[in-house]
Amino acid sequence: MVLLEVEGLKTYFKTQEGTLKAVDNISFDLDRGQAMGLAGESGCGKTTAALSIMKLLPANGFIAGGSINFMGQDMSKVTGDKLRAIRWRDISIIFQGAMNALNPVKRVGDQIVEPILLHEKVDEEVAIKRVKELFELVGINPNRIREYPHEFSGGMRQRVMIAMALACRPKLVICDEPTTALDVMIQAQILTLLKNLQQELELAMIIISHDLSVLAETCDLLSIMYAGKIVERSSAVEVFANPQHPYTKGLIAAFPNIKGDRKMPASIAGNPPNLIRAPKGCRFAERCYMKQDICIEQEPPLIEVLPGHFAACHFVKPKGV
Amino acid sequence: MAKDLLQVEGLQVWFPVRRGFVESLTSKEQKYVKAVDGVSFAIKEREIFCLVGESGCGKTTTGKAILRLVEPTGGDVRYFGSGLSAAMMKDAVKRSVSKKLMTAKEGEEALAAGTVDVRKLTKDKMKMLRQKMQMIFQDPYESLNPKQSIYDIVAEPLMVNSIGANEAEREKRVAKALDDSGLRPPKDFMWRYPHEVSGGQRQRVGIAGALVLEPQFLVADEPVSMLDVSIRSEILKLMLDLRNNKGLTYLFITHDLSVAYVFSDRIGIMYLGKIVELGPTEEVIKKPMHPYTKALISVVPKPDPRMKTDKIILKGERPDPAHIPPGCRFHPRCPYVMEKCKVEEPEPIYVSQEHWVSCWLAAGEGKAE
Numbered sequence: 033m034v035l036l037e038v039e040g041l042k043t044y045f046k047t048q049e050g051t052l053k054a055v056d057n058i059s060f061d062l063d064r065g066q067a068m069g070l071a072g073e074s075g076c077g078k079t080t081a082a083l084s085i086m087k088l089l090p091a092n093g094f095i096a097g098g099s100i101n102f103m104g105q106d107m108s109k110v111t112g113d114k115l116r117a118i119r120w121r122d123i124s125i126i127f128q129g130a131m132n133a134l135n136p137v138k139r140v141g142d143q144i145v146e147p148i149l150l151h152e153k154v155d156e157e158v159a160i161k162r163v164k165e166l167f168e169l170v171g172i173n174p175n176r177i178r179e180y181p182h183e184f185s186g187g188m189r190q191r192v193m194i195a196m197a198l199a200c201r202p203k204l205v206i207c208d209e210p211t212t213a214l215d216v217m218i219q220a221q222i223l224t225l226l227k228n229l230q231q232e233l234e235l236a237m238i239i240i241s242h243d244l245s246v247l248a249e250t251c252d253l254l255s256i257m258y259a260g261k262i263v264e265r266s267s268a269v270e271v272f273a274n275p276q277h278p279y280t281k282g283l284i285a286a287f288p289n290i291k292g293d294r295k296m297p298a299s300i301a302g303n304p305p306n307l308i309r310a311p312k313g314c315r316f317a318e319r320c321y322m323k324q325d326i327c328i329e330q331e332p333p334l335i336e337v338l339p340g341h342f343a344a345c346h347f348v349k350p351k352g353v
Numbered sequence: 354m355a356k357d358l359l360q361v362e363g364l365q366v367w368f369p370v371r372r373g374f375v376e377s378l379t380s381k382e383q384k385y386v387k388a389v390d391g392v393s394f395a396i397k398e399r400e401i402f403c404l405v406g407e408s409g410c411g412k413t414t415t416g417k418a419i420l421r422l423v424e425p426t427g428g429d430v431r432y433f434g435s436g437l438s439a440a441m442m443k444d445a446v447k448r449s450v451s452k453k454l455m456t457a458k459e460g461e462e463a464l465a466a467g468t469v470d471v472r473k474l475t476k477d478k479m480k481m482l483r484q485k486m487q488m489i490f491q492d493p494y495e496s497l498n499p500k501q502s503i504y505d506i507v508a509e510p511l512m513v514n515s516i517g518a519n520e521a522e523r524e525k526r527v528a529k530a531l532d533d534s535g536l537r538p539p540k541d542f543m544w545r546y547p548h549e550v551s552g553g554q555r556q557r558v559g560i561a562g563a564l565v566l567e568p569q570f571l572v573a574d575e576p577v578s579m580l581d582v583s584i585r586s587e588i589l590k591l592m593l594d595l596r597n598n599k600g601l602t603y604l605f606i607t608h609d610l611s612v613a614y615v616f617s618d619r620i621g622i623m624y625l626g627k628i629v630e631l632g633p634t635e636e637v638i639k640k641p642m643h644p645y646t647k648a649l650i651s652v653v654p655k656p657d658p659r660m661k662t663d664k665i666i667l668k669g670e671r672p673d674p675a676h677i678p679p680g681c682r683f684h685p686r687c688p689y690v691m692e693k694c695k696v697e698e699p700e701p702i703y704v705s706q707e708h709w710v711s712c713w714l715a716a717g718e719g720k721a722e
Contacts, residue, residue: 073581074552185670203362215407215608220652220666243653286582288611294635296593296615299586302469303551326673 035236036062036085037201040098041108043077043084050308054080054302056260057098062253064203067227068267069247071283072257075304078240079128081257082206084108085238086123087115101257103203121151124197126190128209133193141177144196147353151200166195166221170225187218194225204236211246223250245287248272256280259304259315262334266341276343279316314346322347355397358433358602359419360468364392365427366411366418370675386675388414390626391428396570396602398435403605403617403634405649411626412606416572419604420486421471421479430471436485436569442469443476456646483645484514489565491575493555497547502592504543507531507561512568530565533599534558535591553584560591567599574606589616610653614638619707622646625682626674631701632708642710644687681713 034314043055055077062068070078083089085100085107100107103122112119127133135143141163148159164174170191181189190210197205210226211219227250241247247254247268254268256279265275275281285298302319305311314320317327324345334344338351365384389411396402404412418425434442446460446469454473455463463470469482490496497506507527510516517523524543531539534557547555556576563571573592577585589612595601607613613620614634621631622643632641641647648665655662667686672678678685684694693713701709702716 034368072584185668215671216610216649216652217407217667219654219672220664223654224664224666243654244582245656248656248658249654251658272657273659283583284656286586288586288615289656290611290614290638290650290653291655291660291662294615296590299590300583301587 033064034061035064035066035103037101038081038098039101041081041084041100042095042097043080043089043092044096045093045095047308052308053260053310054093054307055084056307056310058257058260058262059098060255060262060265062204062236062238063284064236065230066253067230067237067239067251068234068253068255069088069251070238070240070255070257071242071244071247073304074242076236076257077260077307078257079208082125082208082238082240085204086119086206088124088125117151120147120202121200122202123204123206124200124202125206126193126197126210127207129213134189136181139178139180140184140192144177144192144199147196147199153208162194162199169198169229170195186214187221189223190214190218190222194222194229198235200230201233202235202341204238207237209241210239210242212241219246226250244283256283259310260307261315262342263316263345263346264343265334266338270338270341274338274341276337276341276348277316277345278320278322280343282319314344355399357395358398358400358435359393359396359430359604360433361415361419361428362431363428364389364415364418364425364430366414366423367426369377375427384675387626387677388674389418390674392623392626392628394621394628394631396604399596399600399602400619401596401603401605401617402585403596403607403613403620404623405607405610405613405620406623408608409671409674411674412608412623413574415623416488416574416604416606418485419471420488420572420692421474422485422488425472428472431468432471432482432486432570432686433468436567437469437482440482440606442467445469445474445481449473450480480495480514480641484510484566485568486570486572487566487568489556489563489571489573489576492579493552493559494579496559497555502544502546503531503550503561505535505557506547506558510562516566526565527561530561531558533564533595534561535587536561536712537606551584552580553587556580556588557591557705559649560588560595564595565669568601570602570604571606575608576605577612578607578609587614592616611674612667622649625677626670627682627711629683629712630708630710632705632710636705636708642704642715643683643712644689644714645683646710648688681711 039059041055041058045052045054058081084095090195095108111318144163145159148162157206163177167174172191211222239247239250239267251268254271255262258279264280275284288297300319313328313330314332317323332344332346334342335350337343337348365390367387370384392415417423419430446464449455450457450460452475460484504527507530508523511523517526528539531542536542536557577588605617617634620634623629624645630646641650644702648667651665668685680696681694681699683689698715699711701711703709704715
C-alpha cells in the first residue's frame with residue numbers, strides 16, 4: 033500500500049545570486065513499512081528533499097512544483113492547523129546531530145510528553161506512561177525520564193531523539209544522518225535499533241546519509257541523488273549488485289571494503305555543479321568518464337532499466353521491461 | 354630493514370581533576386583523567402602507522418603529546434634526528450642540559466644514539482624540532498582562518514620560524530608547497546580565501562601548511578573524516594604520493610577501520626588510553642586477536658547489502674577515563690570476561706613476530722567460543 037508518493041518535486045531557494053534549484057524534479061514512492069535510503073554527496077539536495085515532505089524549509093525556500101501525496105493529502109498545499117496536525121503525529125523526523133537537537137534546559141521526559149499532549153486527548157499521566165514505554169523500546173532505563181540531556185552520552189541522546197520521533201506513533205519517520213556524529217560501535221547499536229523498530233512497528237522510513245554502507249545495512253530501497261536529481265533508484269540489493277549510473281558505480285567504488293582486497297578505493301574527480309546555473313545537459317557530465325557530446329546537450333530521462341530499477345543516463349538501455 | 358624514526362615509550366598524559374577547596378583538604382588523593390596511560394610504539398622511516406579507536410580513547414591526545422602540543426606527564430618520546438644536522442642536535446642537547454631538563458650523562462647518551470628526546474627539549478628547541486614534525490588537523494572547515502588568504506595561511510609557519518629572507522623567497526616556497534599538495538597551478542589558489550575553495554581543496558591547504566616547512570614526520574588527525582566519500586581517496590592518495598616522493602613518515606589517527614585497512618602499514622588499536630593490539634595491518638584485520646578488535650571489525654558497515662555478517666555489538670559505551678576499571682580495562686564490556694580479567698592487567702603477548710595483543714585469552718587462559 034502506497035503511503036507516500038512524491039511526483040516531480042521541485043524545491044528552490046531564493047538567493048542573492050539567483051534561484052538555487054536544490055531539488056529539481058524528483059519522484060519516488062514509499063509503501064507502508066518500507067525503508068528508503070537517500071544517498072548523495074553534501075549539497076546534493078537530499079536533506080532539502082526530505083524537509084520538503086514535512087514542509088520544514090527555511091524562509092527563502094519554497095516548493096516550486098510537483099506534488100507530495102501523503103495518505104491522500106497533497107502536503108505541498110497543506111498549511112496552518114492541518115499541517116500542524118500532521119507533523120509529528122503522522123510524520124516525524126530525527127534530526128542530524130541529535131546532541132544539539134534537544135533542549136538543554138528541559139527534562140528529556142517533558143520534551144517527549146509535549147508532542148503527545150499536543151496531538152492526543154490524553155492526560156499527563158497516560159503520556160508519561162507512554163514515554164516510559166518508549167524509553168524501554170529504545171533501550172534506555174525508564175527511570176531516567178527526569179534527567180536532563182547533558183546527563184546522557186551521545187548515543188543515549190540519539191536514542192532519546194528516536195523515542196521522541198516515535199512518541200505519537202507516526203507512519204513515516206525521516207532520519208537525517210542518524211549516525212554521522214557517532215562512533216562505529218554506537219552507530220552499529222543505533223542502526224540495529226532502527227532496523228528492529230522499523231520491522232516491529234511497521235514504520236516507513238526515509239534515511240538520509242552520505243554513507244552508502246550505512247544505507248546498505250538498513251534500507252530496502254535506495255535512491256541516489258546528484259545535484260538535485262535522482263540519478264538511480266531501485267531496491268538496495270539491486271543498486272549494489274547491478275549499478276547502472278556511472279555516478280552510482282563511482283560512489284560504490286569509493287568505499288574501502290574491510291572484507292575485500294586491500295586496495296585504495298577509487299575517487300570521483302571534480303566537484304558538483306553550481307545549482308544556480310545548472311548545466312543544461314546531464315549534471316554529472318563534467319565528472320563522468322563516459323562523457324559524450326550528447327551528455328552536454330541533452331538531459332537524460334530517468335528510464336526503467338529493469339523492472340523497478342530506474343537510472344538516468346544516456347548510455348543505459350532498458351533491458352527486459 | 355628500515356630504522357625507527359620515532360619511539361614512544363610508556364607515554365602518559367594525565368589531566369588532574371579539579372577539586373574544590375574543601376575537597377582538597379579532605380580527600381586523600383588527587384584524581385586524574387588518564388587520557389593516555391602508558392602507550393608504547395615505534396614508527397619506522399617511511400612508514401604509515403595508524404592509531405584506531407573510539408572517540409575519547411586518547412588517540413588524538415597521543416598524537417598531540419608526541420608534538421608536545423599537550424605536555425606529556427610521563428614516558429619517553431625519542432626522535433631519531435632525521436633532517437636535523439649534527440650541530441643542531443648538539444646545540445639542542447646542550448641547551449637541555451644547561452636548563453637541567455636532562456643530566457649531562459643522558460645528554461651524551463642521546464648524542465651517541467643520535468636521538469632527540471622530545472620530552473626533554475626546551476621550548477625554543479622544540480620549535481626547531483617542530484619544523485621536522487608537523488600536524489594535519491581534522492576539520493578543514495574550522496582549522497583555517499577565514500580572514501586569511503591561502504597564501505597567508507601557508508606562509509605563517511615560515512614567518513613564525515623566520516625562514517625565507519624576503520617575500521619573494523617565501524612566495525616561492527608557498528607555491529611549491531601548494532603544488533606538492535595538488536593545488537595546481539598555485540598562482541590560482543594563493544590569493545583566494547578558504548570559503549572560495551571546496552572541502553577537499555581546503556584539506557589540501559591544511560596539508561600544504563604542514564609541508565611548507567619540509568617536515569619528515571606528520572601526525573594526521575582524522576584528515577578525511579569530514580570529507581565526502583567521493584573525494585576521500587584523493588586526499589589519501591596525495592598522502593601516499595608524498596610519502597613515496599618525499600620520504601615522509603605518518604602517524605595516522607582515525608576511528609575508521611576501513612580507511613586504516615587500505616592506507617596504513619601497521620595498526621595500533623587503542624582502548625581507554627592504552628594500545629590493546631598492535632601489528633601489521635593485514636594481520637590485525639584478517640586475524641584479530643583482541644575481543645575489542647574483533648568487535649570493532651565486525652561493526653564496520655559493509656558497502657554491500659548482500660554481505661550480511663554477524664555483528665559483535667558491545668553493550669554500553671566506553672567508560673570514563675577518570676575511572677579506569679581495575680584489571681583489564683576492557684573487561685566490563687568484554688563478551689569473554691573471566692575472573693582473572695577483573696583483577697590482573699594482561700601484559701602484551703607476541704602472537705607473531707610483529708603482532709602483539711594484551712589479552713588473557715591470547716595468553717592461553719580460558720577459551721573464546
